[in-house]
Amino acid sequence: MTATTVTLGKALNLALHDALASDPRVLVYGEDIGKLGGVFRITDGLQAEFGPERVFDTPLAESTIAGISVGLAIKGFRPVAEMQFDAFSYPAFNQITSNLAKYRTKTGGTCNMPVVIRIPYGGGIGAVEHHSESPESYYAHTAGLKVVSPATPADAYALLTAAIQDPDPVIFLEPKARYYQRQELTLPLPPEPLGRARIARPGSDATIIAYGPTVAVALAAAEGAAREGISLEVVDLRSLSPLDMDTLTASVRKTRRAVVVHEAPVFMGLGAEIAARLMHDLFDVLAAPIERVGSATVPYPPARVEKLFLPDADRVLEAVDRIREY
Amino acid sequence: MTNIAQRRGTSAQAAADPIAAMVDEHGVLTADAERAANVSDAELRDLYRLMAIARRLDQEGVNLQRQGEIGLWGPINGHEAIQIGAATAMADADWIFPYYRDFGMAIARGVDPGVALTWFRGLNHGPWDPRELRFGPGIISVGSQMPHGVGFAIGCKLDHEPIAVLTCSGEGATSTGDWHESMNFAGVFQAPVVVLCENNQWAISVPFRQQVAGHIADRAAGYGFPGLRVDGTDVLTVHAVVRAAAERARRGGGPYLVEALTYRFQPHTTSDDPTRYRDEADAAPWRAKDPLANAEARLRARGAWDDAFAEQTAQAAEEAATNMRQTLLNAPPPHPGIVFDQVYANPPDSLLREKAEFVSSLESGGAE
Numbered sequence: 013m014t015a016t017t018v019t020l021g022k023a024l025n026l027a028l029h030d031a032l033a034s035d036p037r038v039l040v041y042g043e044d045i046g047k048l049g050g051v052f053r054i055t056d057g058l059q060a061e062f063g064p065e066r067v068f069d070t071p072l073a074e075s076t077i078a079g080i081s082v083g084l085a086i087k088g089f090r091p092v093a094e095m096q097f098d099a100f101s102y103p104a105f106n107q108i109t110s111n112l113a114k115y116r117t118k119t120g121g122t123c124n125m126p127v128v129i130r131i132p133y134g135g136g137i138g139a140v141e142h143h144s145e146s147p148e149s150y151y152a153h154t155a156g157l158k159v160v161s162p163a164t165p166a167d168a169y170a171l172l173t174a175a176i177q178d179p180d181p182v183i184f185l186e187p188k189a190r191y192y193q194r195q196e197l198t199l200p201l202p203p204e205p206l207g208r209a210r211i212a213r214p215g216s217d218a219t220i221i222a223y224g225p226t227v228a229v230a231l232a233a234a235e236g237a238a239r240e241g242i243s244l245e246v247v248d249l250r251s252l253s254p255l256d257m258d259t260l261t262a263s264v265r266k267t268r269r270a271v272v273v274h275e276a277p278v279f280m281g282l283g284a285e286i287a288a289r290l291m292h293d294l295f296d297v298l299a300a301p302i303e304r305v306g307s308a309t310v311p312y313p314p315a316r317v318e319k320l321f322l323p324d325a326d327r328v329l330e331a332v333d334r335i336r337e338y
Numbered sequence: 339m340t341n342i343a344q345r346r347g348t349s350a351q352a353a354a355d356p357i358a359a360m361v362d363e364h365g366v367l368t369a370d371a372e373r374a375a376n377v378s379d380a381e382l383r384d385l386y387r388l389m390a391i392a393r394r395l396d397q398e399g400v401n402l403q404r405q406g407e408i409g410l411w412g413p414i415n416g417h418e419a420i421q422i423g424a425a426t427a428m429a430d431a432d433w434i435f436p437y438y439r440d441f442g443m444a445i446a447r448g449v450d451p452g453v454a455l456t457w458f459r460g461l462n463h464g465p466w467d468p469r470e471l472r473f474g475p476g477i478i479s480v481g482s483q484m485p486h487g488v489g490f491a492i493g494c495k496l497d498h499e500p501i502a503v504l505t506c507s508g509e510g511a512t513s514t515g516d517w518h519e520s521m522n523f524a525g526v527f528q529a530p531v532v533v534l535c536e537n538n539q540w541a542i543s544v545p546f547r548q549q550v551a552g553h554i555a556d557r558a559a560g561y562g563f564p565g566l567r568v569d570g571t572d573v574l575t576v577h578a579v580v581r582a583a584a585e586r587a588r589r590g591g592g593p594y595l596v597e598a599l600t601y602r603f604q605p606h607t608t609s610d611d612p613t614r615y616r617d618e619a620d621a622a623p624w625r626a627k628d629p630l631a632n633a634e635a636r637l638r639a640r641g642a643w644d645d646a647f648a649e650q651t652a653q654a655a656e657e658a659a660t661n662m663r664q665t666l667l668n669a670p671p672p673h674p675g676i677v678f679d680q681v682y683a684n685p686p687d688s689l690l691r692e693k694a695e696f697v698s699s700l701e702s703g704g705a706e
Contacts, residue, residue: 079485
């Protein structure tokens, strides 16, 4: 156990590796995840080490990739299925929302669904359409699922480990633009229980609430604000469903101001739920309306203009200015 | 009326498929295959008894809906031979992944009929533990049960267990992507699965010819395994063919598609009005092939039918109907809080708090 520097993508790879090594019931499958190691190489080397019965390519059919997970879970496996890109999870939407999420209820609480659906998500990589979306609200809105998104290599490892061990279905959203973000880690890390947010940076003047790809944006904004003598606290949600409202309310009770930052359109985004809950719980405490920074109500824009729609530190700081001047 | 003779065994594999050789040009078990299947008179009587009970309970389901005791009933009248024949063809260790209309399979598999109906009384979304009877929940999202059965079958293969899986649907489901994707997965992974299509000619109001281009059994060839169209009104045929396909799957022979033809004699559900879209005269040729009458004829031909058996069977069906009604009406309503308990094995604290607030508002009379 020595400290090594790993990327977020490598941390996911190691978490999958260690899960396969420690639990013979773990299966990893999806499109191109075998010999190729996945289009992002997150499953690199796993088939060679664990064999094609435990790490296997499937036909190109997301609905049935998700659907076989239900049957395999009943058979006693712990499936970890990969959707190649965010928008390619939409063909699986019915299986995930009508069956995977509801199977335990449908069987009177008798059939657990220990299934992880991994989805690389988010934009900023100059991709063609359908490769840059943020589908988290669809899944977080579905009871029966847990929705998780790591922002750091450490959390990538610890949260994926916990997601695989969890007895319930977990939508595991991987911020693909951060796959190459590095961190020094001493592995293996203990699993990080699902449902707990993290104070990524303590501060006192306002709380920036972010997750997945926007945590780095929030931290950059906090760094910029600090140069102007403004102290921003950054909360990394890590779990989008359930929401760790205890951590959020504790932070905003202290700072009295909050900005929620996500890549998804602001309209009906996760920020709406967070803002409503904070407003309800802290109505007498808040010094300003809660700001939301996200995309416009448009389909994900073409690569040449995507940066104009993605949250960046400037847009976060503009929101901070608005709530400080309120 | 669908002409089985015209639609049977067109795939090249059929010639080399010993299961296809079990049926004649009408999709009915040949005399040789019947001898080889070796279903005893007592076993055939058991099949008839289950079918008779299923039909009587199905009628009771309609009655209970008309009396306001259940919200909805999807009649199985016409499906008895398929459901009883196929369910009893599977070994105890085998699994069945049914669709919503497979009530006959449920009771053949041992689900208490009165408990099964609590689903339609609105007491739950699914009243049985699939693992107890190796019988999955009745899936309503059409076709979406297919990958569950195929996934389970892939799991059996990975575990090197000689278990066969039966996945069931109507013919309408064969239009869905999940059905085709699952057929492909079954072929690619050589999963030990028997895909059963209960083709009753009607998907609510849409007739077979407007639902399906070409023929369902022929679809299997495109996925690299055999398919066979059989007479779904003959319990012995369905039983013998599904049993052979399951044995083949257990031996590592891979998937098999059975398309069993019958007719939906009743409305799609008690909420449906078939007078708007079909002429009841269309059913006449099918009525001549009634599954119960067919089975009775087989028993008579064997000299295995007598008045005492007929009387005992009718009495058993009546008793089953009385018991079903009683079990159903005695089933306690669920505590509303239970809907919170079944969602997660490891529920988040936030949901536990939501439940506590909900329950306390109930107790303070805030809601009912």
